[in-house]
Amino acid sequence: MRTISATEAKQNFAAVLDSAQREPVLIRRHGREVAAVVSLEEFERIRRARIVKFQRFCDRVAARAAERGMTEAVLEQLLSEDDAAAPGH
Secondary structure, X not given: OEEEEHHHHHHXXXXXXXXXXXXXXXXXXXOEEEEEEOOHHHHXXXXXXXXXXXXXXXXXXXXXXXXXXXXXXXXXXXXXXXXXXXXXX
């Protein structure tokens, strides 16, 4: 993984974009890493992985809720109570 200064990234932005197609490019400012430039393909891979991870989390929460008696009807009731308690209702 290549690391460059923010100044170098600014002066050579096209080259940074080209490099990012092969590997992530870390950007340093004042001696610490502050950003990374990655290819769109890598960004999409990361995004898809996060979506899958979030869906698994939601599935676990739903399963635990169902084990404790949560149903669509109970959820609708809870949500309608929240709406009624909101200011302006």
